[in-house]
């Protein structure tokens with residue numbers, strides 16, 4: 001029992017997901033994505049644990065994340081890939097923290113190469129194969145290989161691309177991106193290759209190459225945005241009941257009077273709201289899990305509170321903990337009920353939730 005929302009990380013589940021992804025990747029290296037503070041679960045904790053479990057390379061997005069992760073990993077010789085690459089002015093800090101930038105554009109290549117001048121610095125190269133976010137276009141990669149002095153001081157150890165529709169195996173963009181990636185990566189025959197995120201790993205062996213970069217399925221989200229029996233819940237978010245009350249027929253609950261009781265309704269008021277990471281859009285389809293059943297959220301989600309239907313539930317007493325996400329309420333389901341994804345739900349679990357760890 002606790003007085004506030006509680007996030008429990010199950011390290012045994014994390015290890016199990018890591019093993020499942022490793023097996024599915026068929027021997028390719030697993031380089032976990034730990035950006036956004038390890039998808040909200042704590043990058044230092046997650047990366048430290050996965051290092052002990054065999055991971056040797058990690059992906060972050062922002063420079064600040066890379067610097068923090070390098071500090072957290074101490075003298076462990078992890079490769080930390082920086083997805084944002086070399087942003088203006090960041091080269092000295094990237095080098096000092098021994099981060100490996102993922103170079104996304106010709107200007108980024110120029111910046112890192114001129115910073116390296118006279119030495120050789122490691123880098124990865126991002127080729128855009130259809131996402132149209134970051135990365136060189138394939139034709140720019142061709143131009144680059146015709147002007148190798150632009151890479152004179154760089155050791156391009158890895159070429160990556162990122163799949164736009166990996167969660168939809170039948171989407172035609174997957175095969176198109178695979179073909180473009182295979183062709184573009186061949187321009188850099190000495191570099192290792194990496195294409196697959198969580199979803200990509202389950203698209204089959206053609207997508208695995210030398211390294212896979214799973215994030216969400218390490219942390220309990222299915223590779224296709226729906227629960228997957230192979231993937232275990234890592235994060236459990238719970239909150240205690242503050243008060244149980246009876247709402248008479250015809251009265252409303254919460255802001256905007258958005259829910260009106262059609263019958264006498266027993267409700268539990270939980271110490272959890274959108275400031276704890278319960279999506280405000282969980283109204284009207286969301287639920288929590290308690291005493292063996294889904295209990296609908298009634299009325300709008302407030303900053304600090306939600307109301308939950310406990311009409312047929314005798315076990316609901318102040319102090320009892322209800323599950324918001326976890327083994328009984330998969331994060332993909334909770335996210336879908338709020339019109340979002342496991343990615344957004346996990347990364348929005350707020351600092352106010354107390355944190356604890358089991359297993360490992």
Ligand SMILES: *Cc1c(COP(=O)(O)O)cnc(C)c1O
Nearest residue numbers: 033162197198199213214215216
């Ligand atoms: C976030 C990210 C990943 C991990 O994706 P998941 O869908 O969470 O497995 C891999 N590669 C890149 C480039 C990313 O930005």
